[in-house]
Amino acid sequence: MIGFPILSLITFLPILGMFLIMFMKKEQSKSIKYLTLGITALQIVLALVLLASYNYSAGGIYEEKSFQFIEKFKWINISGISWLGNIKIDYFMGIDGLSMPMVLLTALVSFVAALSSWNIEKSVKGYFALFLLLDAGMMGVFVSLDFFLFYIFWELMLLPMYFLIGIWGGPRKEYAAIKFFIYTLFGSVFILLVMIGLYFSATELMADGSRVHTFSMIALMNPANYSADGILSALNPDNLRLIAYIALFAGFAIKIPMFPFHTWLPDAHVEAPTPISVILAGVLLKMGTYGILRISYPIFPDITRDLMWYIALFGMVNIIYGALVALAQKDFKKLIAYSSVSHMGYVLLGMASLTTVGINGAIFQMFNHGTITAMLFLIVGVVYDRTHTRGLNDFGGLASQMPVYTGFVTVAFFAAIGLPSMSGFVSEALVFIGAFGVDSLRVLTIISTLGILLGAAYMLWTLQRIFFGPLNEKWASLKDLDAREYAMFIPLTIIIIFLGVYPSAMLNIMNSSVNSLVHFVTTTVSTTSLGGL
């Protein structure tokens, strides 16, 4: 273990940076940019330190002692009057195989996004302050183990995101920003309600033998902690667990975004500046699926088992619908946005299988989608910076003008299609293997494989329209990539290919946690007390 509170550091470092930026002068835009880049780089270093001392065999999920780098302090402790009971909220952070890949992804994507923010010229100070606040919120979501803390971080991201889209975005930025804000707030009020309901339904055993209500996710997972009269307790015959599950799921599904809650995504993506699109697709969307795996699955294992077919159905709809709509797009960025909808469908499908292979695939797909889509949005950004258009039919023959760029684009596109030797292939294959193995999901899985075909169609067609064919004379003087752009693309490309060739590097991190998650979700019987779990 490491001798300092590394998770707090990695989370609050950006906030520190934000305060530093607020005290810097407007004119020091270069130093503000370097400061942000430095902080995100430091986050990568910290994430690598985490990885270096990470214990691959610890399961996590429902067992507090097998979480790593735990930081647990009393945060709010109000010794109440008898009828109110104690109100106890812990500052509780820790990571396991579910959060470790997400922490790595957040650090990486933030760094790349900071690099790609280099040509922001408007209100630099405000931009980078908000950027760092957003970064802190994302990191906090992935390391929190107390539901209350999780919720605070979850909501913390809304405001910076609103401003980042709304101030630095495209022509319809105001509409896109408020749509994003209202949609996600709509989702999160349901999360809040379920959180309060859970709080009243379960208690945690304290060291002194007393039982107090709790927001600790781990305590909420243990069926033995629920009292018989709690509204979300399985012991209560009139419980509202199914409704609560659906409400919670909807709250997370809006972030994924799952069909039919996806309509904010194309707007937000098209209007957001490139780095924010990168963060949105690279990290924010994963919070939805992460929330489901971290909270919905282990806290409501009974309902999860009942509803797995429906989750898979929504996954299938996402895959096919996203791909079909992507096929019809004329705007490069919108196409990538809808491809995100399609690719997040694979995550849902893999999760729904409730098998180790499928969930491994789902989490791996979350990571891979993060890197690949980040790269795709950077690609759009590069060409948009130079030409100020994103119309797919405005281009043609760019391959001869920008050969290196075309090379990177090809890698990213093939990875998105799921070509073997690229990381996307491995995760999609695992998802399909996992889902196909479950009898009830077989038909859905077979239909979902069509998504790969459609994916190949829209990606290759795009490749052809932009890069091949006769050169559009308008773009005869386009420059190829510069050093900063190399610095954005190279690490992502390396990771995509490396994980395609050697997926175990990532799979090993998550494997034991996925095993314990699957074991927990498939075997936990919520109606009887399981004392020892």
Next chain:
Amino acid sequence: MMENTNLYHSLSLILPEIVISVALIVLVLADLIFHKDKKYIPYIALVSILVAGYYTLIQYGTSGSAFLTSGKNTISLGMFAADSFSIFFKMIVLVSTLFIVFFSFSSEEIIKIKDRIGEYYALIFGMVLGMFFMISATDLILIYLSMELMSLSSYVLSGFTKLRERNSEAALKYLLYGAVSSGLMLFGISLVYGLTGSTNLYAINALIQSPEINLFTLAFACILIFAGIGYKISSAPFHFWTPDVYEGAPITITAFLSVASKAAGFALLIRFIKTTFVSYIDPLGMWHLLNVFDWRSMLVAISILTMTLGNFSALWQNNMKRMLAYSSIAHAGYLLLGLVVLSNQGILAILIYFSVYLVMNLGAFLVVMLIANKTGSEDIDDYDGLGHTSPFLGISLAIFLVSLTGLPPTAGFIGKLYLFVALVDAQMIVVAVIALLNSVVSLYYYVRVLKHMFLTKSVDETPVVSVSIPNIILVSSLVFVILLFGVYFTPLVDAAQSCLVILGL
């Protein structure tokens, strides 16, 4: 001899009120004596507030009932209750008065009437005195008198500056609506007196359990009395005056009305229901009402109606003060939710929400005032680009509005959280869902202000609003409190928990 100790005891319990009364007289005299140079008058007000605050705080821990009715029957509780619940609300009133005095120092509107500043503060103290008695009143006559004292002062104050036509319109509207509602309330009081033969709430509590009471008449009287109080807390359907008065009144008075008079109204409503209608409180803190009038159903309906009307009307407003008026109506709806659950936990939620609401609402009004001082306008359209030219005010207003929406990590979230906790604990899930959806609606109009400040480019040159050092300190301290209680709310909840004692039972 008995009479004397009773009087001494009673007087010792109303020391804060005595201080306010003395201050009121001193202010009037000072206005006459220093009629050339009135710059000391605000300081007299400040000192009086601090002294009153001191006498209020030292009451903590002692609770008692003043001006007892003679002990003919077994109930010997008086017409004025001094308990920690009243201390809490009196402190809310005093703190907001303190801020209003600070606001008045730099408000252009108030500076323009500086030769009448003595009357201005005297009237404010008249309001405060009325509020103090409202908060503690346990007798229908005292309730009515204190409400009238507060109302009459506020009618004058809302038209006090006479700088715009709107001022007089506001005052007149306020007066007309006020007269009607207080007439209704008086009718309700007379019905209750006719039914029970007493004006003392404790006595009424014992008497209305008798089977001879005509429940229909009693229900009618309750609704009429609620009309009077509902008018003060601007709950639907008695809220129509609010937007016009808030828009027309000087901004310091608007801020004062939105916090202090609402606090007094809520304190009165809570005490009225608690003392008159509760039969017993079980160990879990749930109130069990006498089976004479279904307060819960009525309050649920009114609360939902109030917040929904407030939020949806606020969506269309272009004037900042009008928008905040509708937002304050919506907040009255949220606050009523705490009463709907009829439990100590609900009251706790109200106390927490009120402390938070005080800070964030006053903060929002302060920033609006500072901007209006410079631009002379309260139109939201005139806020275009202000966030870039005046980042300090922009960011502060953003934090206040986010807190009013109820998003973490601001204190507004904690206020909402406790309300929803109380609702879920009482298993009123549907009401909680409606309230939560309401707060999603409210996001739209609060964020619209942010949109104008930060997203929209101004057509003309955006003015730079410079802020003086005292105002920077004032605004930052409010922002600090909002953010501090957003992440560490133990002291707030502890304070509120220790102030839950309502005299009686």
